Amino acid sequence: MSDTKSIMIVGVGGQGTLLASRILGNLLIKKGYDVKMSEVHGMAQRGGSVVTYVRYGKSVASPIVSIGEADIILAFEELEALRWAEYIKKDGKIIMNKQVIEPMPVITGAMEYPENISEKIREFSSNIVEVDALSLALKAGNAKAVNVALIGVMAKSTDFSQEEWLDAIKETVPEKFVDVNIKAFNEGYNK
Amino acid sequence: MLGNEAVARGLYEAGVSVVSSYPGTPSTEITECVAKFNEIDAEWAPNEKVALEVAIGSSISGVRSFAAMKHVGLNVAADPLFTASYTGVNGGLVLVVADDQGLHSSQNEQDSRNYALAAKLPMVEPSDSMEAKEYTKLCYEISEKFDTPVILRMSTRVSHSQSIVELNDRTEVQPKEYKKDIQKYVMMPAMAKKRHIVVEERICNLREYAETSPLNRVEYNDKKIGIITSGIAYQYAKEAVPNASFLKLGMVHPMPEKLIKDFCEACEVVYVCEELDDFIETYIRKIGITNIHGKDVFSRLGELSAEIVREKILGIKPEYTPLTEQIPVRPPVLCPGCPHRGIFYVLNKLKLTVSGDIGCYTLGSMAPLSAIDTCICMGASISSAHGIFKGNKELAKKNVAVIGDSTFIHSGITSLIDITYNQGASTVIILDNSITGMTGHQQNPTTGYTLKGDPTAKVDLEALCKSIGVTNIRVADPFDVEEMEKVIKEELAKDEPSVIISRRPCALLKSVKYDNNVKVDANKCIGCKMCMKIGCPAITMKDGKMVINETLCNNCGLCSNICKIGAISK
Numbered sequence: 001m002s003d004t005k006s007i008m009i010v011g012v013g014g015q016g017t018l019l020a021s022r023i024l025g026n027l028l029i030k031k032g033y034d035v036k037m038s039e040v041h042g043m044a045q046r047g048g049s050v051v052t053y054v055r056y057g058k059s060v061a062s063p064i065v066s067i068g069e070a071d072i073i074l075a076f077e078e079l080e081a082l083r084w085a086e087y088i089k090k091d092g093k094i095i096m097n098k099q100v101i102e103p104m105p106v107i108t109g110a111m112e113y114p115e116n117i118s119e120k121i122r123e124f125s126s127n128i129v130e131v132d133a134l135s136l137a138l139k140a141g142n143a144k145a146v147n148v149a150l151i152g153v154m155a156k157s158t159d160f161s162q163e164e165w166l167d168a169i170k171e172t173v174p175e176k177f178v179d180v181n182i183k184a185f186n187e188g189y190n191k
Numbered sequence: 192m193l194g195n196e197a198v199a200r201g202l203y204e205a206g207v208s209v210v211s212s213y214p215g216t217p218s219t220e221i222t223e224c225v226a227k228f229n230e231i232d233a234e235w236a237p238n239e240k241v242a243l244e245v246a247i248g249s250s251i252s253g254v255r256s257f258a259a260m261k262h263v264g265l266n267v268a269a270d271p272l273f274t275a276s277y278t279g280v281n282g283g284l285v286l287v288v289a290d291d292q293g294l295h296s297s298q299n300e301q302d303s304r305n306y307a308l309a310a311k312l313p314m315v316e317p318s319d320s321m322e323a324k325e326y327t328k329l330c331y332e333i334s335e336k337f338d339t340p341v342i343l344r345m346s347t348r349v350s351h352s353q354s355i356v357e358l359n360d361r362t363e364v365q366p367k368e369y370k371k372d373i374q375k376y377v378m379m380p381a382m383a384k385k386r387h388i389v390v391e392e393r394i395c396n397l398r399e400y401a402e403t404s405p406l407n408r409v410e411y412n413d414k415k416i417g418i419i420t421s422g423i424a425y426q427y428a429k430e431a432v433p434n435a436s437f438l439k440l441g442m443v444h445p446m447p448e449k450l451i452k453d454f455c456e457a458c459e460v461v462y463v464c465e466e467l468d469d470f471i472e473t474y475i476r477k478i479g480i481t482n483i484h485g486k487d488v489f490s491r492l493g494e495l496s497a498e499i500v501r502e503k504i505l506g507i508k509p510e511y512t513p514l515t516e517q518i519p520v521r522p523p524v525l526c527p528g529c530p531h532r533g534i535f536y537v538l539n540k541l542k543l544t545v546s547g548d549i550g551c552y553t554l555g556s557m558a559p560l561s562a563i564d565t566c567i568c569m570g571a572s573i574s575s576a577h578g579i580f581k582g583n584k585e586l587a588k589k590n591v592a593v594i595g596d597s598t599f600i601h602s603g604i605t606s607l608i609d610i611t612y613n614q615g616a617s618t619v620i621i622l623d624n625s626i627t628g629m630t631g632h633q634q635n636p637t638t639g640y641t642l643k644g645d646p647t648a649k650v651d652l653e654a655l656c657k658s659i660g661v662t663n664i665r666v667a668d669p670f671d672v673e674e675m676e677k678v679i680k681e682e683l684a685k686d687e688p689s690v691i692i693s694r695r696p697c698a699l700l701k702s703v704k705y706d707n708n709v710k711v712d713a714n715k716c717i718g719c720k721m722c723m724k725i726g727c728p729a730i731t732m733k734d735g736k737m738v739i740n741e742t743l744c745n746n747c748g749l750c751s752n753i754c755k756i757g758a759i760s761k
């Protein structure tokens with residue numbers, strides 16, 4: 001199972017990580033891979049820390065990524081990038097959205113939001129990409145398209161073509177949001 | 192395809208006619224997906240006991256039927272389950288119980304395999320989506336062949352994982368004829384005694400079937416290590432030790448004695464790899480095989496993973512850079528605009544002891560709202576408040592129960608009847624947000640719509656409570672915190688039972704739109720942090736002033752109602 005690749009999409013419940021992973025999943029299935037993805041439903045979706053695991057290869061057994069095994073971590077929020085950074089493998093790529101969402105223990109003052117996350121994250125890998133996906137999404141015309149803008153950023157570090165990605169987006173998102181999402185993807189892809 | 196979607200597809204392909212379920216993570220999507228098939232009559236029942244009884248009735252009437260629930264839902268449905276084991280079926284009857292190893296979204300981590308043993312029923316367990324679909328179909332064959340309900344055990348990682356599924360067409364199944372047969376369907380002592388004999392014979396026949404069933408599979412590789420496993424644990428073990436030999440049990444009850452004995456003899460060292468209880472291991476030890484490893488190396492708590500299996504069996508530790516810093520956790524929170532926030536703000540302010548229940552509102556127990564004292568199971572808020580009243584009159588003076596609309600229908604009504612019948616005086620707050628929120632927006636009997644979206648009869652909560660014998664019934668808006676505080680104080684002071692209906696729709700409903708932009712006037716804000724007391728994720732403090740995170744805020748305006756100095760406008 002050594003050819004299996006592992007991607008983690010992490011963020012805060014409500015940020016649209018699920019849709020992002022489904023775009024990726026649909027693309028991988030089209031490309032003929034065996035694909036397994038594990039999603040978060042239920043309680044944690046209410047603003048909690050969420051993680052989606054995507055694994056693909058010739059034949060995939062576990063839907064869960066093991067610690068130290070992820071080829072790519074796509075983080076929608078800084079603290080979440082740090083929380084899951086242990087999962088990155090040596091020289092794996094961490095793509096971090098420069099967005100801060102304070103969790104309740106920080107809001108109530110019980111704990112502090114960690115400082116200098118972009119420095120800290122470099123202890124886990126030298127391969128770090130930081131983006132401000134919110135401004136990319138706003139450029140595309142909808143703040144909610146942060147997830148697809150980030151998919152655009154990640155798409156560049158994969159072996160799949162822009163067309164293949166766009167097809168997967170068209171197939172996955174509801175029709176009325178296709179245009180804005182394609183714009184957001186391109187903003188991320190061409191950055 | 193999601194594991195749950197695959198079960199729904201399996202139901203469709205198996206020619207199932209009737210589905211009745213109650214939502215519960217991680218089982219909910221099965222029934223939501225089934226609802227899309229016109230060929231299947233699918234409904235949300237008020238609770239799991241009702242759901243299973245509906246499925247039993249449909250089975251008796253001659254068609255293939257189904258019910259889905261989460262693990263704790265089977266506790267509620269256990270009563271019909273144990274006796275349906277005696278009656279057997281007419282049309283095939285299958286139920287899903289979805290366990291939640293790792294407690295992603297539940298109040299306990301029970302292992303539902305024990306129900307199969309106790310109710311003497313076959314239990315089948317898939318390990319990915321393709322199996323989920325195929326096993327679902329096979330369950331109907333087993334059900335009709337052996338005249339038994341069949342339990343399909345799912346778990347969070349199978350239900351909520353996507354993997355590839357090949358589709359087949361639906362097989363239309365001719366309904367069976369209904370024949371009156373009181374020996375089989377009327378379980379009174381004389382008949383049940385005879386049926387018990389049938390049940391014991393059936394489990395022996397099923398054990399025989401397990402020896403050759405396609406559900407149980409031996410994969411011989413390197414025989415130095417043999418692994419007996421089932422469900423998602425199979426996938427972890429396969430990932431971790433791909434060269435080992437495997438006995439994969441697709442049917443976890445009853446288990447095949449000879450198959451297991453042969454496998455254990457063929458392999459040098461045998462590991463039983465299962466999450467939670469030592470269910471498989473106990474059986475293997477019972478048939479006289481003791482040189483196996485199981486819970487001596489694996490935990491009874493939480494989930495397994497490939498890395499745990501790799502470490503325990505091969506002694507290989509994962510390589511990674513550990514995170515050394517303590518970082519803040521991010522627990523789930525009530526959404527911005529959530530109507531529950533107002534009520535918990537008031538309850539916190541009044542320093543009441545709150546008997547809580549299960550739903551989104553259980554999050555009202557977390558800081559800074561910190562306004563729930565207990566949470567046990569669905570419906571327990573009302574009955575345990577009555578218990579406080581009976582046990583400790585002083586405490587009861589400052590005690591209220593809170594319960595959601597779906598939860599009230601599920602099992603709160605009988606508890607409320609206990610209060611009125613047994614001369615209680617508790618104050619019960621029904622949090623009516625017009626939807627079943629926690630599990631992702633299912634219709635329920637108070638919303639006026641069915642699972643399929645058709646308009647239907649709507650339970651009138653006020654009239655219902657009145658008919659039970661509650662005379663003090665008040666309706667208030669949880670965002671009008673002053674009024675709500677007044678109503679709670681008045682009702683609590685009474686020596687009679689009261690129901691307060693806290694009514695405002697869930698902020699995530701499409702019909703809910705708050706237009707005006709909520710704004711802070713930084714010049715007026717004195718940094719008193721009153722607004723922080725409502726625990727809204729969209730509110731933070733920067734340099735001693737309140738700041739609203741505009742991408743999160745949904746303009747509900749609760750904070751402006753709470754600000755004493757009028758610094759927040761709406």
Ligand SMILES: Cc1ncc(C[n+]2csc(CCOP(=O)(O)OP(=O)(O)O)c2C)c(N)n1
Nearest residue numbers: 215264549550551595596597598627628629
């Ligand atoms: C016996 C049982 N069945 C199902 C569940 C899953 N569950 C938890 S809360 C809930 C419904 C909550 O709805 P409601 O009471 O309307 O409150 P809301 O979440 O909308 O605030 C369900 C179905 C459970 N915990 N226990």
